[in-house]
Amino acid sequence: MNIHKFVMPEVIFGNGSIHQVGESCLRLGATNVLIVSDPGVTEAGWLDVVIKSCRQVGLKYTTFCDVTINPKDEEVKKGCEAYLENECDAIIGIGGGSSIDAAKAVAILATNGGQIHEYEGVDKIQLPLPPQVMVPTTAGSGSEVSQFSVIVNTKEKKKMTIISRSLIPDIAIIDPETLSTKSAHLTASTGLDVLTHGIEAYVSLAATPLTDVQAQNAISLVGKYLRPSVASKINQEAKTNMAMASLQAGLAFSNAILGAVHAMSHAVGGRYPLLHGDINSILLPHVMEFNLLANPKKFADIACFLGMDTRGMSYMEAGRKTIEYVKQLAEDIGVPQRLSDIGVKQEEIRKMSLVAFHDACMITNPRDITVEEIEGIFRKAW
Amino acid sequence: MVNKMNDRQQLISLLTGVQSSKKSYYTELKKMVIELKKKNMQLEIINDITKSFNIDMSMDEMLKNSIDKLKTIFPVERISLSLCENHKLVLTNVYPAHSLYFPIGFVLPKERSLYWQVIQSLEKIFYQIEEDEDLYVEVAVYNALGIRSVLLIPLISKGKVIGVLSIGSKEKVVYDEDDLSFFQQFCDQLAVCIENARLYNEVLTSKKEWEETFRAVSEMIFLIDLEGNVLRYNDAANEFFQGDLYKKDICKLLSINPKESPIVEILETKKPVHRRIHIQQRVCELRSYPVLNEKQNMYAVIMYLNDITEKLQIEAQLVQSGKLAAIGEMAAGIAHELNNPLTAILGNAQLLLRSFSKDDRIYKLLFDIYSCGKRCKTIIQNLLTFSRQDEYRFEDCSINDAVEQVLGLIGDQICKQNIIIQKRLDVSIELIEGNVQQISQIVLNLLINAKDALEEIDIPEKIIVIETKSIVEAGEHWVVLSVRDNGKGIEEQYLQEIFNPFFTTKRPGKGTGLGLSVSLGIAEAHGGTIEVVSELGKGSEFILKLPKKK
Ligand SMILES: Nc1ncnc2c1ncn2[C@@H]1O[C@H](COP(=O)(O)OP(=O)(O)OP(=O)(O)O)[C@@H](O)[C@H]1O
Ligand SMILES: [Fe+2]
Ligand SMILES: [Mg+2]
Numbered sequence: 001m002n003i004h005k006f007v008m009p010e011v012i013f014g015n016g017s018i019h020q021v022g023e024s025c026l027r028l029g030a031t032n033v034l035i036v037s038d039p040g041v042t043e044a045g046w047l048d049v050v051i052k053s054c055r056q057v058g059l060k061y062t063t064f065c066d067v068t069i070n071p072k073d074e075e076v077k078k079g080c081e082a083y084l085e086n087e088c089d090a091i092i093g094i095g096g097g098s099s100i101d102a103a104k105a106v107a108i109l110a111t112n113g114g115q116i117h118e119y120e121g122v123d124k125i126q127l128p129l130p131p132q133v134m135v136p137t138t139a140g141s142g143s144e145v146s147q148f149s150v151i152v153n154t155k156e157k158k159k160m161t162i163i164s165r166s167l168i169p170d171i172a173i174i175d176p177e178t179l180s181t182k183s184a185h186l187t188a189s190t191g192l193d194v195l196t197h198g199i200e201a202y203v204s205l206a207a208t209p210l211t212d213v214q215a216q217n218a219i220s221l222v223g224k225y226l227r228p229s230v231a232s233k234i235n236q237e238a239k240t241n242m243a244m245a246s247l248q249a250g251l252a253f254s255n256a257i258l259g260a261v262h263a264m265s266h267a268v269g270g271r272y273p274l275l276h277g278d279i280n281s282i283l284l285p286h287v288m289e290f291n292l293l294a295n296p297k298k299f300a301d302i303a304c305f306l307g308m309d310t311r312g313m314s315y316m317e318a319g320r321k322t323i324e325y326v327k328q329l330a331e332d333i334g335v336p337q338r339l340s341d342i343g344v345k346q347e348e349i350r351k352m353s354l355v356a357f358h359d360a361c362m363i364t365n366p367r368d369i370t371v372e373e374i375e376g377i378f379r380k381a382w
Numbered sequence: 383m384v385n386k387m388n389d390r391q392q393l394i395s396l397l398t399g400v401q402s403s404k405k406s407y408y409t410e411l412k413k414m415v416i417e418l419k420k421k422n423m424q425l426e427i428i429n430d431i432t433k434s435f436n437i438d439m440s441m442d443e444m445l446k447n448s449i450d451k452l453k454t455i456f457p458v459e460r461i462s463l464s465l466c467e468n469h470k471l472v473l474t475n476v477y478p479a480h481s482l483y484f485p486i487g488f489v490l491p492k493e494r495s496l497y498w499q500v501i502q503s504l505e506k507i508f509y510q511i512e513e514d515e516d517l518y519v520e521v522a523v524y525n526a527l528g529i530r531s532v533l534l535i536p537l538i539s540k541g542k543v544i545g546v547l548s549i550g551s552k553e554k555v556v557y558d559e560d561d562l563s564f565f566q567q568f569c570d571q572l573a574v575c576i577e578n579a580r581l582y583n584e585v586l587t588s589k590k591e592w593e594e595t596f597r598a599v600s601e602m603i604f605l606i607d608l609e610g611n612v613l614r615y616n617d618a619a620n621e622f623f624q625g626d627l628y629k630k631d632i633c634k635l636l637s638i639n640p641k642e643s644p645i646v647e648i649l650e651t652k653k654p655v656h657r658r659i660h661i662q663q664r665v666c667e668l669r670s671y672p673v674l675n676e677k678q679n680m681y682a683v684i685m686y687l688n689d690i691t692e693k694l695q696i697e698a699q700l701v702q703s704g705k706l707a708a709i710g711e712m713a714a715g716i717a718h719e720l721n722n723p724l725t726a727i728l729g730n731a732q733l734l735l736r737s738f739s740k741d742d743r744i745y746k747l748l749f750d751i752y753s754c755g756k757r758c759k760t761i762i763q764n765l766l767t768f769s770r771q772d773e774y775r776f777e778d779c780s781i782n783d784a785v786e787q788v789l790g791l792i793g794d795q796i797c798k799q800n801i802i803i804q805k806r807l808d809v810s811i812e813l814i815e816g817n818v819q820q821i822s823q824i825v826l827n828l829l830i831n832a833k834d835a836l837e838e839i840d841i842p843e844k845i846i847v848i849e850t851k852s853i854v855e856a857g858e859h860w861v862v863l864s865v866r867d868n869g870k871g872i873e874e875q876y877l878q879e880i881f882n883p884f885f886t887t888k889r890p891g892k893g894t895g896l897g898l899s900v901s902l903g904i905a906e907a908h909g910g911t912i913e914v915v916s917e918l919g920k921g922s923e924f925i926l927k928l929p930k931k932k
Binding site: 003122123126127128129147164165168255360364 | 390393394397399400404405409410
């Protein structure tokens, strides 16, 4: 690829930046915002912080907090109804990937109308979306900077990937302090998602020098700070760096797209209410083993980013070391190791493979892949 | 394999969005504003068409207006309109005018015609013109004018196709559904307007025709409201009365006593009114009819006035000459019958006279017989001359002869009524060119009228002066006969009317009212006139003026 493009929203990063959410909306011309969130975030008190910030600048607001893990089309529909009924003119998404993806999907329907499944695929959005301000609280999904929104189609039991430039939020506010309320397990799970984003973006067919820089940085930061971050809720340095890792990984994959891990993970997530990071952490090493052949140099690079000494090693050897590192990291932070451990049924592997084969993320996977090969990977990971 | 590679590359660039950008509200707004402007303009155009019919704009102006507005939203360079006329399709308007190719009025052939195709299919046709094709006759036009695409729309009014509108552009335009439906609306409206304009003109033409008929009728026609005011009138009325008659009171205009107003009569009877009236020395026949609205209520009166003076004069002349002819015939018969016995009487009397001396008493008696017989013979002779009706030839004659003839006929009779006739004839009077019999008739009428005027009054000395003379007036030589009496005179109000046929103040049986009318007719036929001067109770003078012989 000789011509490439790098897009990202306005980014506000730093401790306490969450308090700027109201003013950010005001700057975008909002007068009445819809705040999309989920019960967990509400419980952690972050929703109140956002509301307070809105109140302070005199913004009217409506809350919609019925988003579940892996947001569903029906929730999006309800969110849109809330938006229209209350005559909102901007959207705030606060929470993990689910809340932010749901907020984006509500934005689509708010101005374009129709059903969310009509927008599945690339560039199906015709009309501009209302101003969107996103506040991630999990450091993982990268959705706050990406042009993706993943919504579950309840009828067909699958995750729909919607890709459009218009889905890139106007402002992303990343406040590392929000990470302090995360449980150790959630920190580990989202942390591995960040690593997956970094690695998949780095080896992606659509990678560019601009995305490579982001991916490299994200990978190094995860290597250094994920373990301490899982270990302590109050390690500010670790939290801040993991937040930065998440942001940079997000910028990388939003522009370079992902690969087989996410394609397969989407297929699993469409059927089981599992943590996205958990599924990724199980699949990541197996997909890396399969992909190594496609670009040994890049996998060798990753070993360096993770701080390993690869002198005297061939690219393949260094690449294998990277895979071992990933496996070790997963073990260290205590994320699940096998699909069978988290309740995935073996009988569904075939079906999930087919779905994964057609997932948009598969397009940028560095190695050509068949349905059978996907099935093989699933079985290894089961 | 290669293909697959390309596919993949394409998918990747799609995913990373190299060709796409975030949608912006600004562009969206711009699009919407343009869209709104377009819609507004479209509405304005449709509105304009509807309006322009009302203010009676010509079709050319209407098209110009539309195209100017259309241009702001569509790349339209030319509009042409062809209308169906008696199963033919005729080019009627082209705008702008310089984009004319076929002349206005050109009849489009049915073969290979795009326009006809539209008429027959009743469907819009959008046609892109290729440089080197000549499939249709119209394409030559477009090629010559540089038109690259045309939209042809049938004009349908009340389910009937009345023509085709062609909208031409110099570029290859693309119209979407909305545009097409706008053009359809535009044409529907246009069709309605054209149809309306046609109907309106039809009504206008027939109205004009009626108006012209109304104006051209030689009888005077008035439309009068129930108060008697003139609402409308035709040219004949205008010519007769001269000047603006609008809102004039009809009774005053016609010198009718308001109590006898025909309008009042119609209002009462609801029936037509027929009358004969005299206006300005003319006799007119008046007929009035009620004008009813749909509810059968009368709201106006239509009045016809026909000047029948000439007609009556001719009639009168016919009547009188008929009468005279009859008298003449009878007189000739009687004269003839009397002539023989008179000859015998005169012969015998002459013979007997020779037998007596002039001193003899019998001679005196015989001479009386002889001279009375002689006078009878003269009267008979005159009667015979006067009644020679056959020849109305014009010849040189003396007005004095006419006087003598008439006096010979009735002079004695008048004298017997104690009326003195003073004869002042100019012996050197100029001759006139005319018919002595007819002139005599005038003298006779004037004399009888004078006698009648004297008969009715009681004065010590009743005199009729008959005078003839030659005069020069305004460089013309005239021969004048004046008959003057010191009789009862004529009331001033009648002075205008006495020359009208059938005007008489005499009791039935005595006067027919034709004398003066016939006399004036004869005088005019000789290029002359009759004037009257009269004072009530003092007498009247009638002056006959005839041009002298050239
Ligand atoms: N010399 C006159 N003096 C007074 N009135 C006259 C005289 N001559 C005419 N008139 C008036 O004019 C009227 C019209 O006269 P005109 O000779 O036309 O008709 P007429 O004498 O009444 O009838 P006729 O047809 O027998 O002559 C008369 O009835 C009379 O009233
Ligand atoms: Fe992810
Ligand atoms: Mg008379």
